[in-house]
Amino acid sequence: MTREPPHNFEAEQALLGAILVNNAAHQRVAEMLRAEHFADPLHGRIFDMLGRLVERGQLVSAPALTAFAEADEGLKAVGGPAYIARLAASSVHVLDVTQAARTIRDCATRRGLIAVANEAMTAAYDDAAETTAAEQIEAAERRLYELADGRDGGGFARFDTALTGAMQAAEGAHSRTGELSGISTGLAELDRLIGGLHKSDLVILAGRPSMGKTALATNIAFSAARAHRTEPGPHGQPRTVDGAAVGFFSLEMSAEQLATRIISEQASVPSERMRRGKLTGPEMDRVIEAATSLQGLSLYIDDTPALSIAGLRARARRLKRQHGLDLIVVDYLQLVDAAHRKDGRVNEVSEISRGLKTLAKELDVPVIALSQLSRAVEQRQDKRPLLSDLRDSGTIEQDADVVMFIYRDEYYLERGSDADRARVAEVAGLAELHIAKQRHGPTGAVRLRFDGALTKFSDLLDVNRERLAA
DSSP: OOOOOSOOHHHHHHHHHHHHHOTHHHHHHTTTOOGGGOSSHHHHHHHHHHHHHHHTTOOOOTGGGHHHHHHOHHHHHTTTHHHHHHHHHTOOOGGGHHHHHHHHHHHHHHHHHHHHHHHHHHHHHOTTOSSOHHHHHHHHHHHHHHHHTTOOSOOOOOHHHHHHHHHHHHHHHHHSTTOOSSBOOSOHHHHHHHOSBOTTOEEEEEEOTTSSHHHHHHHHHHHHHHTOEEEEOTTSSEEEEESOOEEEEESSSOHHHHHHHHHHHHHTOOHHHHHHTOOOHHHHHHHHHHHHHTTTOSEEEEOOTTOBHHHHHHHHHHHHHHHOOSEEEEEOGGGSBOSSOOSSHHHHHHHHHHHHHHHHHHHTSOEEEEEEBOGGGGGSSSOOOOGGGBSSOTHHHHHOSEEEEEEOHHHHHHTSOHHHHTTHHHHTTEEEEEEEEETTSOOEEEEEEEETTTTEEEEHHHHHHHHHHO
């Protein structure tokens, strides 16, 4: 027995009639519906035409659609102008148009769900399929996420749609504190150079061991989560207007260790003293106060070791759907498990970096991925990193929109000759962050202060202010 796909032609007719009778109805549903959401393609074409006329500021009415009715063969077949008049007669009140739109959208989503299920079932039955079961699950889950997120999975977009998005980003930057178009890193000099963290960007943060990669990533994640603020969106769902809900994938450190670092920074108590239980009474009071103030922070930590790129994507999608997600941090790239075991680690890392860039575009959020550098740095006189030092794969540089290197002279001088160690005091607590690649802006370097005891990076200007105040 063949069953008809979910549809509600009466709701579609009533909604179109409401727009014909009162053009303000279109504004109520414009962000909820597109032509492809209508089960009847004719209704979709009419909705598209009505939308274009409303956007031009023209008065939309049944007589105004006469030319369209005469040109559209499908509309002519059902009566042309007479059918337009019938739509106007079947309209709902403008206050009920939102409910009609929800009904149409729900039917469209269920039709999409049936299509995904059929595709998954066909692929699973195909013994000759080149894709593995894990890849089929990944593809089905991606399509389900797109359905839940209200997207159709790709295709061409009109330029005016992209133009609207660009203008909204520019207006948001103009009205936001600091005039950033992206999410603030919490470091003013870095924000000035890169304009914050931008949607769909893959940001590589690289350095040799003990340079402070995890510390800087944690500082940025905490700063964004602390500033997180939402307001009701067009459909009643919360929409981020400042800061970010952050998903932190920690493949090296546990969630508890990361939380200890954040508390240490906020309470100004060395994490080493916290771990050893050597806190004084006042220090313990500050730790408790800091921990209490951090309750409800929009920071979600997944410390699963050896997480695969497919698993990472699936968990990120789930987090965005359930709690919202504006920024992803991965610590670190070389610890992510590739979906396929390929010939050589270089190819595996290439697959991971491409997967992270794809995730950034799919979820429309910035992804910060930490990366190790090769030992070639240690063989040079000047140990400041270069793009060629990115470990395991040159495609990391190609996939990344921004590449940043952390460098601290202090680290190398402490391990050098007697003459080098004598110079440690000159550079103690200083760090350099080199922007070696930025697809949408300039390159350059930012000087920061690094407090190793608190694993905290801060603007060098803040330090100068503190010294003047003292």
